[in-house]
Amino acid sequence: MNRIFWRFVVLVVLAMTLASCVIYFTFRLLSGDPLEQIARSQSAGQIFLLEQYIDQAPADEWLARLNKVREVSGVTLELLPLQAALPALPSGQRDALLRGQVVMDVAGKAYYRRVDTQGARYIGSDDDVIHAQHLPIDIGNALRMEAIRFAVIALFLLVPIGWWSRAHWRDLQALSHVADDFGRGNLAARAGATSSASIAPLAGRINDMAERIAALLEARKHLLHSVSHELRTPIARLEFGMELLRDRHAGDDEALLKRLDAMETDVNELKTLVDELLNLTQLDHAQAMPREPFALAPLLQACTPPGTQHFSASIAPDLNELQGDPRLLARAINNLLGNATKYAQSCITLTATRSERLIIMIEDDGPGIPPEARTQVFEPFFRLARDEDHAAGGYGLGLSIAARAVQLHGGEITVDTSPLGGARFTITFP
Template sequence: MNRLFLRFFALVMLSISVATIAIYASITIFFGDPLEEVALQQASGQILLLTEYVDQAGPNEWLTRLNKIREITHARIELIPLQMAQQKLTKTKQAQLMRGDVVMDVTAKSFYRRVDLNGERYIGSDEEVLLAQELPIDVAPVLKTELLRYIIVALCLLIPIAVWSSSHWRGLQALAKVADEFGAGHLKVRAQTSERDSIYPLAQRMNQMATRIEALLAAQKNLLHSVSHELRTPIARLEFALELLRNAAKNPQLEPRMQAMEADISELNALVSELLDLGKLDQDARLDCREFDLGKSLNNCVNSLQHVLVAHQLETDFSVDLGNVRADQRLLMRAISNLLRNAAKYANGRIWLRARKLDGNIDISLEDDGPGIPASERERVFDAFYRLDRSRDRNTGGFGLGLAIARKAIEAHGGQIIVQEGQFGGARFIISLPLQAQ
């Protein structure tokens, strides 16, 4: 039984219950209590004896006839003071009693009726009330009949609702599965529904949306690759022309300018490479997961960046229980490399790299003693092309893509990366990774 049916079930049962109570209250207000009508019919024999036999007797025979009825009926008939009877009745029923009507008490299986309105039966008869008890009143069959009617109506409503909601639920589950697969990167998946299905319009709109998103992502991917590859062609021509110029021109005054041109070309090549890497992570984050020694890989990553870290004092602290992890080694080390390069740009002289195994996760922290990152900017530094200080970045290099690539690489492994204020005033990046890439 699904949640959709449960909600409909609760709503229908509540509606039927409210309707039943409202109908009963309305009938009671306008026509009297239905249960009292049933009780009056069941006690009609005793009431008839009182009205047609006892009431027809004269003042001298009234009590004699009442005693005869007491002998032949199973009901217990008593005379009680009027005041006592009024104390047991509601105001509405008190008014009925004072008019001389028969007042039923269904729960007590009894009824009240005044002996005489004017005191003509005997002295004080206008101050006494007939109380008939232990009457043959049984409203249980009526209540059972109403309950059976209630159950039949509920089933007649709930069975079609169950069938209807079940088909809806299966359709919604299919749409949810399609949405999950689409979100996981399977852009070709579409909802398969029949035109007779009630969710067909919704499924069609989801398919149209998926087609549009797929087309936009494909256009973005093609644009990124086209621009990147188109840039490589003029860059290659510039490198070739620069080499020819270097061989042809022996003027020492041109040497600094040619070195600057070579640096610009290298920067453009690096930009194209990072753009392509970022595009791959955006379009396809599938991992090539394998077992590898994390501590050894971190040491190899540090050693490969000695030319970048040569001007800084790097302290590493890897716990001995790191062991092997299952992840995409190349992608994970690319993220660590980007963080190290970023730290090398802004550190004043010292960098700390630590790795620990905690509660089934791998925690890697990288800290520097540089100027740090303001709290208001700590989330935005992971955005592509975002730089805190563009003038400083022109001196240190960079395009604002390194941290974006690092975050996407970590998130592709099911981990997360945050930045905090370090112990020495710089930035502290903390990576939390599961032992098994998700």
């Protein structure tokens, strides 16, 4: 069963229960207590015997007929003083008894009625009340019949609702799977709801949205890829031109040589940026990658951060193997270590453990990353607006490449605050 169906079940049962209560109190207000009417109908024979047999006797034979009925009937008939019977009744029924009407006692399976109101049966008969007990009243059976009627109506309501909600739930589940596939990078995932399905309009809008998003992402990827490739040609020309200038004016103009060195540094930075863009584009286009088992502990031991900060590694020996591309994962780890090197003051740590999941943590004692920017740091070209980031250099692509590489291996990467005071990047593999 699905959640939609059970919500309908609860809703229908609550609605029917509320409707039953409203009907009961409405009928009670308009025409009396329905339970009392049921009890009166079940006691109709005994009331008929009183009104059409005993009461029809002449005044001097009334008590004799009453005694005769006592002998042959299973109902107990007693005469009570009026003042003794009134306290046993609710206030709403006392007036009816005083008017000479039959008053039902549903819980006691009995009824009360005055002998008469004029004292015509015998002396003092207007002060006596007939109390009939052990009447064939069975409210429980009536309530069981109502419960069966309630259940049958609920069943006939819930069967078509269940059929409809099951089909609706399957369509929603299919739509959810499409959204999951699209979120995981399968840009070709589309909802396949039929035109007769209740969610067909929603599926159509989702498909239109997916088409536009896929087109925008593909355009972005192709733009980055094309720009990166097209930049290689002018960069190569610049390098060639600088080499020619260096050869022609070697030793002649020291200022020109210094300027050429500065230009060469700029060109190398531009080449690095182009290479990073190409790497990011290749990872974005990669829906799958060659997978091979490789030992994780040696790979992590071979990763060391550049720089002079104190580096310590705690790598568990039982990390076993991981399926994937070892060079790509090593690139991700080295990118994180390189990022830590830029901001750490004196300490960088790498920790790898395996329990239910494989966890790799890289920490530093730098300024850290503000909570509001911890998801944005994995976006391409994102850099924090602070002096440390601009002084550290870079292009804001290293963390994007690391996140994409980890994602291709089926893991996820998060960042929070390290006990060392800086940032702590945590890579988790299932």
